[in-house]
Amino acid sequence: MPKDSGIGAAIKRREDARFLLGSGRYSDDITLLNQTHAIFVRSEVANGEINSIDTSEAEAMPGVLAVFTGEDFVDVGGNPAGWLINSRNGDPMKEPKRPVLAHGKVRHVGDAYAAVIAETEQQARDAAEKINADIKELPAVIDMASALSGKNFVHDEIGTNQCYDWGWIEDNREATDKAIKNAHHVTTLELVNNRLVPNAMEPRCSIADYNPANDDYTLYTTSQNPHLTRLLISAFVLGIPENKLTVVSPDVGGGFGSKIYHYGEEALVLAAAKRIKRPVRWTATRSESFMSDAHGRDHVTKIELALDKDNNFLAFRTETMANVGAYLSNFSTVTPTILHGTLMAGNYAVPNVYVNVKTVFTNTAPVDAYRGAGRPEATYSLERVIDKAATELGVDPIKLRRQNFIKPDQFPYVTAAGLNYDVGDYDAIMDRLEHHADLKGFAQRRKKSEAAGKLRGLGINSYIEACGIAPSNLIGTLGARVGLYDAATIRVNATGNISVMVGAHSHGQGHETAFPQIVADMLGVDPDNVEIVHGDTSKIPFGMGTYGSRSLAVCGSAIVRGVEKIISKGKKIAAHMMETTDDKVDFEEGVFSVKGTNKTVSFGDVALKAYIPHDFPIEDIEPGLEETAFYDPQNFTYPAGAYACEVEVDPDTGQVTIESFAAADDFGNIINPMIVEGQVHGGLAQGIGQALLEGCTYNEDGQLISASYMDYTMPRAADLPSFIVDHTVQTPSTDNPLGVKGCGEAGAIGSPPTVVNAVVDALRSANHNVTHIDMPLTPERVWAAMNN
Amino acid sequence: MTEVTMTVNGKTVSGSVEGRTLLVEFIRNDLHLTGTHVGCDTSQCGACAIHVNGKLVKACTMFALEADGAEVSTIEGQANDDGSLNVIQQAFKEHHGLQCGFCTPGMVMAAADLLKTNSKPTELEIREHLEGNICRCTGYHNIVKAILAASGQDVSNIAAE
Incomplete structure (x- = not known):
């Protein structure tokens, strides 16, 4: 060859x-003969009791073919959670039903409770405005801590807002507590991993075509996994036999996690197509995407790092509250647990790790896996607390990391968080990073920035992730309800x-x-x-x-x-x-x-x-x-990397600019380096977006106040630098025949703590006693941190 | 419904539209030119960027009626006469300036607009010119590189490694 x-x-x-x-062919580009259009009617309140829905006026509107409400779906199944997580006490997680259309109650702004099918989209939209719903607004459950302590429940039937109280690994709890109690030094950090909206540029779209001659269906939909969508619709929601349902996902305009899941709109257009015996299509507006796509992150965490007198890591202990929103999306229960807790040893030979995660229902859109899914949250907690420890102990943050790295001759290495890392060379990656980051020249660059009235900071990070999400035998023992x-x-x-x-x-x-x-x-x-x-x-x-x-x-x-x-x-x-x-x-x-x-x-x-x-x-x-x-492999793969970022902070405004960003990753063998580099670039942009710009915000009434690109700040070209990307360290995975590890999420996992570490470093260089700022590091937050 | 006539990619087209029909809806739904995409509803994302009378315009910010008599150019009209990729399109391919492809038509139209008035833009000028176009996949690195390359400039300084 x-x-x-x-x-x-x-x-x-x-x-x-x-x-x-x-000439790409995305779902919304498909036109079917005789097609009709669906428009969803969505809740304007975060929590409300549906007293009645009067559809008569809508049904009489021109072009209207059918109107659906939650009543039409009471006899079909709910959209299920794909992963069973048990609480520390052995109780299974709480699984309230997630219906196709809300019934009885609406539980978040954007929760769909009716749909109109009409000849044209405009007719459907006009008719949707004539749906007269009597919805009694109830107090919203938004703040996670209040949700756990209060008596106002998102789902009355389960009598709690806690989905589960998970411990990992429970047998390590005592030893971890003891290690922290007896440690020479303990660094503690409380932080928020900000809620994000994945924002694939193509909004979701679903088109259903029913063929009465054979009683079969075709669903064109914006999915990252059409087979799983078919399985969920067939086995759980509508009961259409798998061999009577074809799911087609043609060109799909990005996913980043948000298009993994089955959504109610898919079931609705299928049911509607059968009822009216014509194709039914729906495309989300961007506002609908903000309100109804699965969001990402949204953790509140306290992490402690214990060290001995020689700065060896003794233990990481983490307590996290994770927001799951109003309903369980398909992978929402595994994301803050298995995909997060098992990574809490990072790249480090640390003997004790314990993670406690309480996952909380709130009156917000469902939260699920978004690029990185649990691993960015783990990395952020670890790499921020390590940086804080380095500051407290007065040691070089790179040296502190290197000292505690798992060394190449220690592989395969079973971490205190339970994963079996097959191979890696974290020092070699850090060497590559140091080469690109020109650390020696930093003092000079900082002086130059200071001469221009700016503060300059350097942030370092090292990360590991578990990828190639698969091994069915392993994930089966961890609660997965599917094979992967x-x-x-x-x-x-x-x-x-x-x-x-x-x-x-x-x-x-x-x-x-x-x-x-x-x-x-x-x-x-x-x-x-x-x-x-x-x-x-x-x-x-x-x-x-x-x-x-x-x-x-x-x-x-x-x-x-x-x-x-x-x-x-x-x-x-x-x-x-x-x-x-x-x-x-x-x-x-x-x-x-x-x-x-x-x-x-x-x-x-x-x-x-x-x-x-x-x-x-x-x-x-x-x-x-x-x-x-x-x-079906036997293990995850373990890509790892080290990133460096330099920022300038304007002390007058708090504005942060990224001056340089270098990423050194080990992805094992590489099939196409051009594509790999592109994947890293995109991940970095999303991670920098999380660190500096993006924040999905609900107010205390549960109103989504960041529901458009006017309010939710997407990274644009001028917000970002060109990136230095290096993948010369390649320790091939020992678990798959290609020796590959995966590169799609790395950038989004490694970059947020790198940026925050850099900004904190910049502020401390001017003697600001700042140890942490929560993301996104908007000018307002940075300025406030400097001026408090 | 009102009759509207315009030139799109050199061809005269007409159709009947409602007053509220957006130009992008007319282009996609009536003309079936689906290369122009809709990524938002607040004129922020630029996926629907086209040229109207030689100017870069977001096709979601205009009613179809406003384009009556206009000269419209969309992504479908950008290729060379033989159907091959034009210089900008080729540079996007050469430098991996696209991933999912959804923002790409808008990016190409924005790039063409820039290079019309600034034949040798700097990296910063390119980044600033793309302020109306959001890409979620590429981190813009390779888009910027592609536009620099399309303008005939050396891109080795922003090579990935």
């Missing part, structure tokens, strides 16, 4: 041309080109380019002859979709396994063609050969023979050349 197109080559993306020419393997079908067509049907879904990650590089490398064919098919449950065996930096590690490995099967069968066919046995056949660079001879047949000839088996020993070899593999 020429190295300019196989594994490791930075080949340009084949999907780009259609996007650049305006992935699947691929490799179809070698008679003419020798190849279709690969994959369970992962590409919505910006470049699978259509990177996956063929794997196949091409293994089969010695041109990657342009390999086509990736994704996002259509009728074409793909199965799949658990794209999130948790899992596509390459899990689905990519399924591709490898499938191609291995193709080679194995190809050898049988080649052996038949060359009149030998398959154990005597080698395969290399697209050519089958008989060992020790000059006999060869090409891959293309074998493919053709597979479909024209005139002289096949049919009892030994089936015709055709198509194989399917399901791949």
